[in-house]
Structure formats: C-alpha cells, structure tokens
Amino acid sequence: MKLFDVYPLYDVTPAKAKGIEVWDDKGQKYLDFYGGHAVISIGHTHPHYVKRIKDQLDKMAFYSNSVQNPLQQELAQKLGELSSCEDYDLFMCNSGAEANENALKMASFHTGKSKVIAFTNSFHGRTSAAVAATDNPSINAPINKQQEVTFLPLNDTEAFEKAITSDEYCAVILEAIQGVGGLDEPTTEFFQFIANKCKEHNVVLIADEVQSGYGRSGKFFAFQHHGIQPDIISIAKGMGNGFPVGGILIHEKFKPSYGLLGTTFGGNHLACAASLAVLEVLEDENLVENAAELGTYFRKKAAEIRQIKNIKGKGLMIGLEFDFEVADLRKKMIVEQHMFTGSAKNKKLLRFLPALNITKNDIDLFFEALKKAL
Numbered sequence: 309m310k311l312f313d314v315y316p317l318y319d320v321t322p323a324k325a326k327g328i329e330v331w332d333d334k335g336q337k338y339l340d341f342y343g344g345h346a347v348i349s350i351g352h353t354h355p356h357y358v359k360r361i362k363d364q365l366d367k368m369a370f371y372s373n374s375v376q377n378p379l380q381q382e383l384a385q386k387l388g389e390l391s392s393c394e395d396y397d398l399f400m401c402n403s404g405a406e407a408n409e410n411a412l413k414m415a416s417f418h419t420g421k422s423k424v425i426a427f428t429n430s431f432h433g434r435t436s437a438a439v440a441a442t443d444n445p446s447i448n449a450p451i452n453k454q455q456e457v458t459f460l461p462l463n464d465t466e467a468f469e470k471a472i473t474s475d476e477y478c479a480v481i482l483e484a485i486q487g488v489g490g491l492d493e494p495t496t497e498f499f500q501f502i503a504n505k506c507k508e509h510n511v512v513l514i515a516d517e518v519q520s521g522y523g524r525s526g527k528f529f530a531f532q533h534h535g536i537q538p539d540i541i542s543i544a545k546g547m548g549n550g551f552p553v554g555g556i557l558i559h560e561k562f563k564p565s566y567g568l569l570g571t572t573f574g575g576n577h578l579a580c581a582a583s584l585a586v587l588e589v590l591e592d593e594n595l596v597e598n599a600a601e602l603g604t605y606f607r608k609k610a611a612e613i614r615q616i617k618n619i620k621g622k623g624l625m626i627g628l629e630f631d632f633e634v635a636d637l638r639k640k641m642i643v644e645q646h647m648f649t650g651s652a653k654n655k656k657l658l659r660f661l662p663a664l665n666i667t668k669n670d671i672d673l674f675f676e677a678l679k680k681a682l
C-alpha cells in the first residue's frame with residue numbers, strides 16, 4: 309500500500325528532536341521556528357513531558373470514558389487555574405477540528421438554531437461544520453456545503469450588526485489571532501462589540517484558541533488581550549506538545565446532560581498525562597511570560613530588517629509580511645539555513661511559531677539566517 313498523496317513534502321526526514329533542535333536522518337541539525345505548525349509549546353522531548361508520559365504508559369495507556377478518570381479532573385482543575393477560566397467546564401477530544409465540531413454542536417443544541425457566523429480568512433479545521441466555517445471553498449466538499457455559514461469581514465461592525473439582528477444564528481466563531489489565514493486580528497472594539505451583540509441576541513460566542521491558546525500570544529488565551537469572555541473556547545495544538553489532544557471549555561451557564569457530547573479516545577490517560585505535563589512546564593518555566601517578553605524582542609529585531617513590510621500577531625505567534633511571495637525564502641531557510649518556518653494563506657507572510665521556551669540567542673540566530681537568506 310502507498311500513502312494517499314495529499315501533502316506537498318519538503319525533502320527532510322526528522323529523526324530526533326530536543327527543545328527547538330531537530331536532527332534529520334542524516335544527522336543534519338535544524339532549528340524549529342515552526343513548532344510543527346504551532347503544536348510544540350514546551351519544546352521537543354522536554355524531560356518532564358517524556359517522563360510523565362512514560363510513567364503513565366507503564367501504568368495504563370487507555371480506558372474508556374465509562375469509568376472514573378481522576379487525571380481528567382486534575383487537568384481541568386489545573387487548566388482552570390492557569391488560564392483564569394475557572395467558571396468553565398472541560399470536555400476533552402482529540403484534535404482542533406473535533407473541538408470546533410463540539411463547540412458548534414453545543415451552540416446549536418443550546419439555541420435550537422443551525423446557522424453560523426464566521427469571518428473572512430478563517431480556518432477552523434477540515435471536518436463537517438468546522439470546515440464549513442473555514443473560508444476556503446476548495447477544501448469544502450458538497451457534503452460540507454450543506455451547513456449554512458455567513459462569512460463576514462473582520463472588524464466590520466455594521467455588517468455584523470446587520471447579520472446578527474436577523475436572529476437566525478446559533479454561533480459566532482472566530483480566532484482571536486488568525487493562524488492559517490495570515491495573522492489578522494479582531495480589534496478590541498470589534499471583539500467587545502460582537503461579545504455584547506451575541507449576549508443580546510442569545511448567540512453563542514466561540515473563541516477558537518486551537519492555535520493562539522496555551523500562552524502562544526503572551527497571555528494564556530489570545531482573547532484575554534481584549535477583555536471579553538467567550539461562551540465556549542476550543543483548544544488543541546499546544547495543549548499536548550505533539551500528543552494528539554483537544555478540548556472545549558464550556559461556560560458553566562451551559563448545563564450538561566448524559567450523552568450530549570461523547571468520544572472514545574478523548575481524555576484518555578496518556579492524553580491527560582501529556583496535557584498535565586505541558587501545563588506543569590508552562591507554569592514552572594513561566595512560559596506565557598517568556599512568550600510575551602520574547603515576542604517583544606523578536607519584533608524589535610524584525611523592525612531592523614528593511615525587507616519586512618509588516619509585523620503581525622502577538623507574543624510568539626508572529627507573521628512577517630514581505631512585498632513578495634515567500635515560498636522561495638521559506639525553502640531557502642530550510643535547505644540552506646536549516647531552519648523551519650511556516651507559511652499562510654497570505655502568500656507574502658512568513659510565520660514564526662516556535663516553542664515558548666526559546667531564548668534571545670535563538671531569535672538572534674533566526675535573524676542572522678534570515679538576513680543571509682534574503
């Protein structure tokens with residue numbers, strides 16, 4: 309059997325990794341400023357993470373959600389404390405798309421409605437309602453297009469007000485910092501406006517923090533830069549530092565009932581061990597603060613490079629915009645400079661999504677390499 313060929317691949321085969329360093333199968337070292345697409349939050353093979361997962365594996369990898377699993381409660385408790393979201397409940401699943409599916413489903417159950425408001429350039433995953441709320445017709449199959457989603461421009465209060473007053477919608481879903489789309493953000497004024505309008509019209513506000521959450525923006529959640537409180541928050545990527553895990557934080561005003569949501573693998577013992585290890589390291593090493601501080605340092609350095617026309621994002625979720633398409637530059641960074649970076653729907657944007665425990669020295673190395681590649 310061969311693989312179903314859906315990914316254009318760089319000719320690199322990572323074989324081992326530590327922190328932000330990755331070695332390929334020929335022993336060539338790379339620096340990972342992409343974090344495997346914003347997934348690596350505490351660094352590759354962090355010793356505490358490895359130990360926590362290994363210890364759990366020695367005890368038990370999995371049992372179903374039909375029995376008690378105190379690790380889930382421990383995780384919910386710790387996540388509530390570190391994220392200052394103690395008035396939410398946690399439901400665990402396995403990926404970002406699945407988190408958004410569950411969030412949208414909750415919104416639909418809660419309101420009895422099915423239409424969704426999403427925004428231009430959004431990305432929420434590749435399944436059912438999540439992909440329908442993703443602004444990319446080429447990845448929506450006819451079966452997905454049955455969902456009714458209205459795409460609105462970000463930061464257009466007039467268009468938003470006009471749509472929401474129709475009282476047809478169950479949910480508004482948005483990224484506090486757009487990832488795949490290219491690092492555009494709602495303004496605080498717009499975020500507060502839509503939060504108030506959602507309350508007024510009993511529409512569920514879903515913050516998709518799959519990419520921007522877990523400290524990446526320099527606050528635990530990126531919406532926390534704007535003084536609003538979403539009804540549901542979806543999480544994944546950095547949550548497991550590479551272990552496949554996702555979840556939603558559901559405000560406690562939503563009442564659960566047996567069978568409302570469910571999953572076989574979500575919240576399994578290994579996923580909980582990985583997720584707890586991530587939170588413990590984030591706390592012990594002050595990584596949210598590090599992301600904020602190093603984000604500021606990165607911007608200062610980026611501002612010195614004349615070819616960079618615009619610096620987008622917050623904390624260590626950064627996009628560097630050039631006045632040319634960056635595909636060749638990204639390739640040069642990998643092949644010649646041995647550094648991984650990310651791309652976006654905006655083809656002129658190079659994305660920087662490293663582990664949150666990088667150092668100023670790592671950033672200096674990145675800019676030395678970038679200057680050479682330019």
Ligand SMILES: Cc1ncc(COP(=O)(O)O)c(C=O)c1O
Pocket residue numbers: 403404405406408431432433434483487488516517518519520544545
């Ligand atoms: C903001 C956002 N939401 C959802 C997803 C989907 O996550 P997953 O690929 O884990 O399904 C992504 C993935 O890039 C994302 O960036």
